[in-house]
């Protein structure tokens with residue numbers, strides 16, 4: 001794991017993930033409802049081709065947090081955050097916020113001004129996380145439905161609301 005330039009003072013270390021982290025990431029997501037599990041192959045792509053736009057948190061070499069996402073191909077000023085997960089034991093100490101903030105401090109994010117993610121209306125923890133980030137950045141949040149329950153999920157999944165936050169200046 002390549003460490004972030006500014007290593008945090010406690011024992012949780014943040015870094016650019018490697019493909020060998022994918023199976024632990026897969027397990028962490030599996031154990032973190034209400035997140036949708038993706039295939040392990042998908043996690044392999046996130047931790048290899050998309051590693052610069054992902055971040056892993058490790059405590060004693062165990063994966064305890066992960067953020068995946070990508071810079072939108074047609075909108076290079078916008079980072080789309082796919083999933084954020086923190087293992088139960090590491091929650092409530094600011095790790096999710098730390099990981100997202102560290103991503104935006106990378107050179108790779110120099111031209112990124114907007115953060116987008118989707119959240120289901122019942123996910124209060126995630127809503128609070130992104131509201132808190134926006135407050136810290138003194139940025140606005142726009143919310144609109146991106147993927148609708150019936151039209152996109154054939155009624156099998158709640159609607160996903162798009163949160164667009166910015167301009168971001170961490």
Ligand SMILES: CC(C)(COP(=O)(O)OP(=O)(O)OC[C@H]1O[C@@H](n2cnc3c(N)ncnc32)[C@H](O)[C@@H]1OP(=O)(O)O)[C@@H](O)C(=O)NCCC(=O)NCCS
Pocket residue numbers: 032033034035082083084085086087090091092093094095096097098123124125126128129130132
């Ligand atoms: C959502 C999740 C990533 C938060 O991780 P975390 O490291 O505990 O979050 P943080 O400590 O950075 O908290 C960030 C803010 O969210 C708030 N928050 C975190 N969990 C919360 C909860 N369960 N209920 C209400 N607010 C919550 C914190 O109080 C904090 O707000 P503050 O800055 O005003 O104090 C974690 O609970 C998780 O992985 N959940 C399961 C997966 C999931 O739902 N992911 C998001 C959808 S992609």
